[in-house]
Amino acid sequence: MRAVWYEDYGPPSVLRVGERDTPEPAAGQLRVRLLASALAQIDVKLRAGALRGHFALSLPKIPGRDGVGVVEAIGAGVFGWRVGDAVCVLAAPLDDGTSASHIVCDAARVVPRPEALTLAQSAALLQPGVSAWAAVTTAALQPGMRVLVHGGSGAVGALVLQHARALGVHTVATCRHDHLDHTLAQGADAVIAYDREDFGHLRGLDVVFDFVGGHTHARSYPLLRPGGSIVYLVAAPFEDRGAAHGVKVVRAVVSDAPEALRGVAHAAREGFYRPLVSHSVPLSEAAAAHAALENGQVQRGRIVFEH
Ligand SMILES: NC(=O)c1ccc[n+]([C@@H]2O[C@H](COP(=O)([O-])OP(=O)(O)OC[C@H]3O[C@@H](n4cnc5c(N)ncnc54)[C@H](OP(=O)(O)O)[C@@H]3O)[C@@H](O)[C@H]2O)c1
Structure with a gap:
């Protein structure tokens, strides 16, 4: 099979493109012929070795968590799939990933490809999808709530905006000035350009989704009503000052469990998880990407590789 891989941690130049043996699915696994895949922050952080204190990779490794393709071979004990089924895949972070023409993975990491999405959107669905799903679920959004999404123009923030709108939540989003129209199109009721305006006048919010951290996090506390919450994904450097402000600071723990993958795929079929695709490039341009x-x-949104 055609694949991108790295044998050592390092800069993008450690990436190789070439032929590897096509793997056979073990019991409980599927082999998927991948038509497209996406590149996320976690893929580059793993390759750079920035997460080696948290994840023990076995090298060489094929990067990439998100992909779309068709089922090509079915391992023993797998039911409910047929050769030729169109699917989305979320590869496990430590296993060989989706920057390849083929992948084998546990059947639980595969969901039917939502017909409402283009091929590129399908390739960019599940990793930001489960992240947004975790954030929205953690926030326990209710119709009529008022929330702020920091980073509403990004892959995760846009899906949170789309999900919140579908739940009848009023949303304000921050993004750079050049992305105001784009972010409004994701379902934000109002937008604030963080590079030109201040968001500090907002008050009484139920939830702030913080996908930025740092100074943006520190300035978000006064925006919340008493008992409101800041929901974040990464342990960005910040000081938890929730107690002093009478609010909660809650980490959304992302799950790859089948019910999360199915929830995201269902939302995409229903039309309110439209993943963002920045642009597409051939897989051979992985290092540049x-x-x-x-x-x-x-x-x-995401860079998508066409295979
Ligand atoms: N499991 C996890 O813990 C997990 C999972 C997924 C994502 N994440 C993290 O969550 C974050 C978002 O992920 P993503 O995939 O959505 O990234 P992304 O697509 O690269 O989006 C980044 C966003 O941050 C915005 N941004 C940058 N500086 C900002 C500021 N000062 N104020 C407001 N917005 C600002 C950007 O807005 P503009 O482009 O408009 O400037 C962009 O919308 C990343 O840090 C990622 O590592 C963590």
């Missing part, structure tokens, strides 16, 4: 993501040159 990793570099672009690391250098902050990827905006408004």
